[in-house]
Amino acid sequence: MQDRLVTMFGGGGFLGRYVAQDLLKAGLRIRIAERNPGDAFFIKPMGGLGQTQFVSADITKPETLPRALEGADAAINFVGILKGDFRKVHADGARNAAEAAKAAGVRDFVQISSIGASPDAQSLYSRTKAMGEEAVRAALPDAIIMRPSVVFGPEDGFLNRFASLARMAPLMVPVMRPNTKFQPVYVADVADAVAKVLQNPAEYRGRTFELGGPQVMSMREINGFILKAIGKPDKPIFQVPDALGSTMARFGFLPGAPISWDQWLSLQSDNVVADDAEGFEALGITPRPLAAVADKWLVQYKSQGRFANQALDDA
Known part of the structure; x- marks a missing residue:
């Protein structure tokens, strides 16, 4: 186990940093492959001397990839974008x-995809995620596919964004599409799943896992x-009419527009684990x-932060 080296493409990102921590704790060596490796140097103190490497890729x-994979036993592709050239990246x-x-x-390759990845999806994001899965499996049939629902955690761009908007709304x-359902999943739990399959890859090769939290929640409930x-x-929740929401999304390039058109299309479908999919239970998590x-971490959005309850008690 301690001799195994895992290359992590995009390993310095939101999910990657948690997976890196789990792999280092398990005694594996990791190689963070980033366009700007310096952005991920904060990971180095998580492991022992020589346990973490960095490479530009x-x-x-x-042409930048062979050096990142030299001598590696496994690899993970975390790279994804929410806007831009989806086909080029995903x-x-x-x-x-x-x-x-x-x-x-x-041999062992983990592709981080997303629930909703399908060649028939309305959004280009989800269609290209499906294309990425197909391309990975064409090259490596034993690849392991991980499809998380919306991932939340201290550094996320999901809960934090809504909390910031909720605090500022006078x-x-x-709320757009308030009845669309999600299965929000904690970033550390997704990281546990990725780390587990890499510690015993022979058991999980060729399988796809859909990772959702224990609660299905609508956008309104979230x-x-x-x-x-x-x-x-x-503070009341106002349902943005679909006609207004779609118009705002259509002009998502404007400053202050809440979502892009592709994100609006994603909101037309629920983002939950399929009934017949393997998930956390199959991994014992x-x-x-x-x-x-x-x-x-949401406490930071309270009017008095961590002292909010105390301030009320004193009053």
């Missing part, structure tokens, strides 16, 4: 990484939870609910 540039980039891994003799909180967590449970962990 870009999955959209195949599809072509995933293909480049998998084909380079195959050429380097790396009278009410506008915003209601956030309002309660930040001490504003009485019990995911944590939102309420069990989110207060730890």
Whole structure:
């Protein structure tokens, strides 16, 4: 185990840093492959001397990948974007990484995808995620696919964004597509799943896992939870009419527009684990609910921060 080296494309990102920590604790060596490796240097103190390496690599540039995979036993592709050239990153980039891994003799490959990835999806994001899965499996049939729902954690761009909007909204909180359902999953639980399959890859090769938290929540329910967590449970939620929401999304390039058109298309479908999918249970992991962990960082959005309850008591 301690001799195994795992190359992590995009390993310095939101999910990657948690997976890196788990792999280092398990005694594996990791190689963080980033366009700007210096951005991930904060990971180095998580492991022992010589346990973490850094290399410059870009999955959209195949010529940069062989050096990142030299001597590796496994690889993970975390790279994803929310706007930009989805096909170049999600599809072509995933293909480049998998084909380079195959050429380097790396058998075990984990592709981080997303729930909703489908060639028939409305959003280009989800369609290209499906294309990436297909490309990876074409090069490496034993690749392991991980499809998380919306991932939350201290550094996320999901709960934090809504909490910030909820705090600033003067009278009410506008919510688009309030009935769309999600299965928010804690970043540390997803990291546990990725680390587990890499510690015993022979058991999981060729399988796809859909990773959702223990609660299915609508967009309205998620915003209601956030309002309660930040001490504003009485602030009303306003349902943005679809006609207005689609117009705002269509002009998403404008400053202040809440979502892009592709994100609007994603909101037309629920983002939950399929009934017949393998998930956390197959990995022996019990995911944590939102309420069990989110207060730890949502407290920063309270009017008096961590002293909010004390301030009320003193009053």
